[in-house]
Structure formats: C-alpha cells, structure tokens
Amino acid sequence: MKINPFSLAALALVAGVWFGSEANAGTLFARGAKWSYYKGNDHPSDGDLEWTESNFDDSDWPSGASPIRYGDGNGGTVLRDMRNTYSTMFFRRTFTVARASQISALDLLVDYDDGFVVWINGERVLNVGGSADLSHDSFASISHESGNFET
Template sequence: MPANPTITEFLSINDSVLADIDGEFNDWIELHNPTSATIGLGGYYLTDNDSNLTKWRLPSMNLSPGGYLVVFASGKDRQVASAELHTNFKLSGEGGEYLALVAPDGVTIINEFAPNFPKQFTDVSYGTGISSGKISTETPITTGHEASYIVPKSGEVIGGDWRLPKYNDDDWNVGKTAFGFGYAGQPIGEGGDMTDPMRRSHGTLYLRLPFHVDDIAEVFEMNLRMKYDDGFAAYLNGKLVAQQNAPTTIKFDSLATGSEEFNDDDPFKSFRIAFSGHLVTGKNILAICGMNQSHKGSDFLILPELEVRLQELSEDL
C-alpha cells in the first residue's frame, strides 16, 4: 500500500496566528508526511465539498520524511510549487463544513472531517495532533545574533542574489541584532547602530543571518518573531516567507509602504513560516530587507528572532 500524506490540523478562523505572503490572515490547512520516505504531492486534492473531490489539485512537489506543509485556504487559487500555496476555497469556521484530502485517482479519500468538522474558535487550530515523539522548542536566532549587513547604495554594489545561501557576503559588515537607530530603549547590538550609515540619508538595510538545523525531519513549525520600524521582507534560503509594509518588488532603495513603531515593552509580532521544501539540514540563511518609510527617517529598527518547534522522530517512522 503506497504511503500517503495526511491532514494533521487546520485553522478556519485565523485573526492573528499566521499571515500569508500578502500580509493577510487566511484559513490554513497543514499536511504532514508521517513516513520515513519522501512523498510526491503532485495530483493529490484538497476539497471542502464531498460532491467535488477534485476541487483543488496540489502541484508537483515533494514532502520530505516527517515534513509538514501549510496550504492557505484563502480562495486565491495559487498552485506554484516554489511559492506559497492557496486553495480555491475558504473554510467556514462558524458552523463547520466538510474537509478532505483525496488521492491522485480523484476517488480515494485519504482522510476527511465528515460530515462536517465542528464549530471552530478564533485562532485555535483543530486536527489530529502529533501522535508520538517528544516536543521541544529551540530559538536558533535570538536577540544578539550575529549578522552580515550592508546599506545598499545602488543595485550594482550588491551583485547576485544576496538572499541565497550561496551568496558570498565576505565584503559585508558584521554586527549583532538589533539593528537600528532612534530607539534608546531597544537592545541595539554591537555593531548594529545604523545612525551614521542610514539616519536621514538611506532607508534600506540588507541582513543575512545564518542558523543551523540538525534534522529538518524533526521540524514541524517555524515562527519568525519581529520588531520592526517601519517594514521588512524576510527570506528563508531565498524564498519570501514573511513581510509587512513591504512593496511588491524589493530593490536596493525600497521603502516601507506603511509605518510601524515599537515601544520598549511591546511584544514581538509573530509570523508562522511555511518552510517545507526550503529549510535544509545544516546551515540555512534568513535574509531580511529592513525598510524605513522615508530616506530621511528619524528612527529605524530591525530585530528578528526565529523559533523552531521540533518533534523527536519515533523509531517506527
């Protein structure tokens, strides 16, 4: 019998848990590969209608052993394997509805919530949960993390794609988070004071933060926690995974499209990362473009933290 992915959980009333790449809090469905072999997802279907089992088709892509994949149930219908996935339907949390994962034959139901899943609650996910293995949380990027940085003066200075792991940043400066100026109460790190290179002259900062993952098969959730003034775009090994107040196209002189400020005691804002297919075992790069709303801004802040939730693999996986 062939191995299949499964729906582990979903969130049908999402007000603040996980923003999509457009900065919107849409419904989402989490798929999981519970086996020790890679599963090809191409041809599987998600549906909210038991009379239309082939409503939305997953694109050709792989889900690694023990891996997880978030698919937004937003109605935006996006099926590009290298980008964030969105179904062509939304979930109804108030009264509950049907939800199923269907095999590539378009007939066999892998798992389903039938006839309807129960009434849901705001920002509370529902599902089968994780059946085995110790759960732990690690923070591979915390305040004070070392980063390579540059204040870009022109597009030609950077050269190549600075967001990718293979990019050579030997000529960049080195400092520790947070990066910024005009925030006396925030923990500006050693080498992170951007007063001279940015204040009232430049509005864009590029950061590259390396971090290490021992085994991606154990990772089932990643959250990027941010304090920022005024906007940012974050990339995991080159893939855009989170953004706020960011323009559609990121350039060397990009500015934030809105304003944001953080007081000393304000909490981090959290963004759940769709990491499957992009996170690797070993060294990874979190690249961030931090943006002020103006080249002549009087304050600026970029402070990222990365939280990773792990599940120890049981011997029978």
C-alpha cells in the same frame, strides 16, 4: 539552512523552531546574535535577488550584534548614518538545523520599523509592509513603530 531577510529598517530578529510533534521549541538565534548587514545605498548583489541565495558570499558585508537598529531601542549595533542616507537594510544570517525534516513550524519574532521581507534559502516566506518593487531605495508600504516583538 540559511535565513536571508531583506528588511526595511528592521531592528531585531529572533526565531524559534518547533520539531515535529514535540512540545518544546529550540531557539536558533536570540538578541545579541551576530548578523551580516548591508546598508541600502545601492543594490547588495549583481542579480536582483542573488543576495538571498544560500551560496551568496557576504564576507565583505559588515556584521554586528542584534538588534541592528537606528534610533529606538537599546543594545546591539547602532546605525548612526541612516537618517536621510538610505531607507533599506539587508540582513543575512546562517543557521543549521540538525533534524530539518522534523520541523513543523518556524516562528519569527521581529521588532521592526516600518516593514520587512524574509527569505530562507532564496524563497520568500514573509512580507510585512515590504513595497511592491523591493529595490534598494524602497520605502515600506505601511507605517509601523518599533518597540514590541511580533510573531
């Protein structure tokens, strides 16, 4: 399974997985995990959503430890050139689940500013404040300050 979030200035992404009826969760990736990212100066792929597909080659994208951020927060990868240069960031992360058929829920904890959209294997699964057009030069449709993880 591959997670390919499109984010509008997202700062950190952490996810947990619950297996079937088991009460315990497993963490797929946590703070400090390496993510591939693309600065939204232009579109990240030839096709509109090609970059969200599991077979998309992101080997030319830079990568860094999460949180990948501008401004607020501590640790991770700091994007010092974002202000007045680009409004969007594209993030990709590959993960494998041993017993995918037993997953009953996937919780994504996100610290973001101002919105984000998440795809898993090319399927949009969550949109929080993402603009209607989702172009590389979009702005979020809401105002939200980072600083707290939300599920």
